[in-house]
Amino acid sequence: MSVKIIPVIMAGGKGTRLWPLSRASAPKQFIQVVGDRTLFQETLERVADPDLYEAPIVITNQDFRFQVAEQAREVGVDLSGILLEPVARNTAAAIAAAAFFLTARFGEDAVLQLLASDHEIDAGAHYRKAIEIARDTALSGKIVTFGITPTEPATGYGYIEQGEALETGAYRVKRFVEKPPVAKAEEMLAAGGFYWNSGIFMCKASLLLSELLAFAPEVYQAAQDAVSNAATDLDFARLDEASFSKSPDISIDYAVMEKTSNAAVVPSTFPWSDLGSWDAVWKLGEKDEGGNVVLGNATVVNSENSLVLSRSTHLAVQGLKDMAVIASEDAVYVGRLDEAQEVGKLVKKLAASKATSDLTQTHPTSYRPWGGYTSLLHGDRFQVKRLFVLPGKKLSLQKHFHRSEHWVCVKGTAEVTVGDKVMFVRENESVYIPQGELHRLHNPGKIMLEMIEVQTGSYLGEDDIVRVSDEFGREKN
Numbered sequence: 358m359s360v361k362i363i364p365v366i367m368a369g370g371k372g373t374r375l376w377p378l379s380r381a382s383a384p385k386q387f388i389q390v391v392g393d394r395t396l397f398q399e400t401l402e403r404v405a406d407p408d409l410y411e412a413p414i415v416i417t418n419q420d421f422r423f424q425v426a427e428q429a430r431e432v433g434v435d436l437s438g439i440l441l442e443p444v445a446r447n448t449a450a451a452i453a454a455a456a457f458f459l460t461a462r463f464g465e466d467a468v469l470q471l472l473a474s475d476h477e478i479d480a481g482a483h484y485r486k487a488i489e490i491a492r493d494t495a496l497s498g499k500i501v502t503f504g505i506t507p508t509e510p511a512t513g514y515g516y517i518e519q520g521e522a523l524e525t526g527a528y529r530v531k532r533f534v535e536k537p538p539v540a541k542a543e544e545m546l547a548a549g550g551f552y553w554n555s556g557i558f559m560c561k562a563s564l565l566l567s568e569l570l571a572f573a574p575e576v577y578q579a580a581q582d583a584v585s586n587a588a589t590d591l592d593f594a595r596l597d598e599a600s601f602s603k604s605p606d607i608s609i610d611y612a613v614m615e616k617t618s619n620a621a622v623v624p625s626t627f628p629w630s631d632l633g634s635w636d637a638v639w640k641l642g643e644k645d646e647g648g649n650v651v652l653g654n655a656t657v658v659n660s661e662n663s664l665v666l667s668r669s670t671h672l673a674v675q676g677l678k679d680m681a682v683i684a685s686e687d688a689v690y691v692g693r694l695d696e697a698q699e700v701g702k703l704v705k706k707l708a709a710s711k712a713t714s715d716l717t718q719t720h721p722t723s724y725r726p727w728g729g730y731t732s733l734l735h736g737d738r739f740q741v742k743r744l745f746v747l748p749g750k751k752l753s754l755q756k757h758f759h760r761s762e763h764w765v766c767v768k769g770t771a772e773v774t775v776g777d778k779v780m781f782v783r784e785n786e787s788v789y790i791p792q793g794e795l796h797r798l799h800n801p802g803k804i805m806l807e808m809i810e811v812q813t814g815s816y817l818g819e820d821d822i823v824r825v826s827d828e829f830g831r832e833k834n
Contacts, residue, residue, distance in 0.1 A: 362492060362559070363467055364404040364413035365455045368397055368425060368474035369442055373704045373717055374633050377688035378668070383720035386475035387424050389668075390638060391652065394432070396475045397425070401434040403480045404470070409488065412437040414459055415474075416451045419443070422593055423726035427747075437462065441590075443598035446579075449612035450604035453569050453580030454596055456562045461584075465563040468495050471609070472557045477641055479628040487625040491559040494527040499621040500560040500568065501527060502614065504552025505629045510542035513633060513698060515554040515610075517622050518545075530620035533610065552622060555629055558609070564619065573612040579604035634697040635681040635690075639664040655682075664694065686721040686731070727752055728800075730810070739813045744798070746771075746806040751799035753827035760814030760821060762790040764798070769806035772799040795825060 371381045379385040386397040394402070404410045412435045417425050419441050429436055440458060442451055452471055459467055470488075478484060491501040504517045513536060520531035533554065537545065545551040569577040582600035589595075605612075614620055630637050639662075642650030648662040655665040655672040663677045667684035674682055681697060683690045692700070707713040722731040727750035734741040744764075746752070754774065764773065764787060771782040774797040775790055782788050790796045792814060800806035 359409075360468055360492065360496065361411045362404075362409060362488070363411045363437065363459050363463055363469045365452065365459070365469050365471050366397075366400055366404075366413050366415045366474050367448065367451060367471070368415050368417040368421065369445070369451065370475065372475075374700055375635065375638070375683075376700055376704050376717065377683060377685040377690050378666075380716075380720045381718045382420065382723065384421075384475070385632065386473075387421065387428065387724075390632060391477070391642060395428060396477065396632065398428050398432045399478075400472065400474050400476070401429055401432055403478060403484075404472075405432075405434050409485075410470075411463065414438045414440065414455055416440045416442060416455055418445070419595075424724050426592060427724070427726070436592075439593045440587075441593050441595045442601065443583075443596055444602050445606075446601060446604045447606050448609045449569070449573060449576045449607045450580055450583075450601060452609050453566070453576050453604075454584050454601070456565050456569075457581055457584040458587075458594065460562045460566070463562075465561075465566075467562045468492060468559065469562055469565070470557070470559045473631070475632060476555070476557075477628075477630045477632050481627065483625070483627040487623050487627060488559075490526040491623045494523060494525040494621050494623065495559045495561055495564075497523075497525060498561075498564060499523070499527070499619050500558060500564060500614065500617060501621045501623055502530070503555045503557040503559075503625045504622040505555050506624060506626050507542075507546055507551065507553055510539055510546050511553065512536055512539050512542055514631075516542075516545055517552045517554050519550045519552070519622055519624065523621060527621045527623045530614075530622050533615050552624060553629075554610075555625070556631070558614075565613070568613045568617050568619070572616045573605070573607070576604045576607070576612055634700065635664055635683065635692075636694040636697040638666075639681070639694055662694070688716050725752075726750070728805070733809075735817075738815065738817075739811065740817050742810045742812070744806075744808040744810050746798060746800040746808070748800055748803050748805065751828065752797055753822075753824040754795060754797045755822050755824050755827075756793055756795045757814070757821050758793060758823070759816035760812050761792040762796075763811040763813075764788050764790070765809040765811075767807045767809055769800060769802050769804050771806055771808060772801045773797070774799070 371384050375385045387395050414437045415425050494501045516534040518531040520529035583596040586597035587594045639650050650664045651657050652666040654667045657665050657674045660677040662679050664681045665674050669686045670684050679694050681694050704717050708717040728746040731743045766782045773782050773788050
């Protein structure tokens, strides 16, 4: 049997390049951009072939731990482990920690594949062939990167120049090139032998760790200590914060790939995109006769080469050309597709203002280990939410000092605890929770429970929660 690959999925980023859909609390890997799966779920499904892969390891941060577990459950993919980064330290420390973690489970010569959770990839025959070449090259003692065949002189990607051919079908890496100006990119495409750096790597764990020890010993030591002192929390492994924090904040490219003499590249022709901007989404999408990509609730007339997307309000668009119009529940973005890389500047301006900073941080829909909620209406001394509770899940036993709540069941059956009473609330029935009263919501059924919650009171912040008992071990929200 061929050696199986252990996927290591990086899922801790908090990017906002696809604002207003992506926010700091709802990054692009966990949202649906194209299709009915999130990018993270598509990544999980891509590495779910049991003939090729072991169960994946996911590296994320505490804020996303329940989203990772729930989204994996939704697509039926078992995980080898979920590592929680206590602080952000770029990719080198996270990857080093994953290498130590999987070495303990699979041995030093385990072959790992490092991949992002937010890339769009066609995992067909070309992808599988590239994976098999990379595995053989990794087993021969190389750290392999996947070089995507360029389709245009893109300036948003780093490039890799190939060197001499290897017996496996890969090539030695001659050099890495930083993101180039357009003239330099055009020159490289004309010369040939240059590829986009996909950020996907494959190697034996032992080689990666030995190269880290040689070129980035502080990263190596911090990661080793963080794994040795990790704490188990439900299905998660919490890396030790004191140890992990000592790692330099550097990427794996800078720490190892640009310094090692064992780098190899597999030229790859499979369709790939990092979906780093709205123009990338437009390029990937299915276009109508006018070149428009229309997703969700939208009607488009007399328009050309535009991206129109709405997950909530219906958008009616007329007479646009080369534009992006994106609507979330609480914000709309309108901009030129050729300026889509500049969304980050707009987000920074929004974040700098107290009136709009929340639009860059929080999404109207927030996920919790029991399900989540969507904010529907917010006013002076009241707000309305839609709660959705997964089958068998329950919220913590809690109370609030500054608000009372009214719950109306709209789907399913709720088991509600109020004080010392436990009752069932069925569709079209309601219950009142007085201010300061202990209460709990539980979904005992087999379908999603949906409740409309009306909060009233002098303070409605999410931090007005006192938990008496919680099956998820949370201290706040």
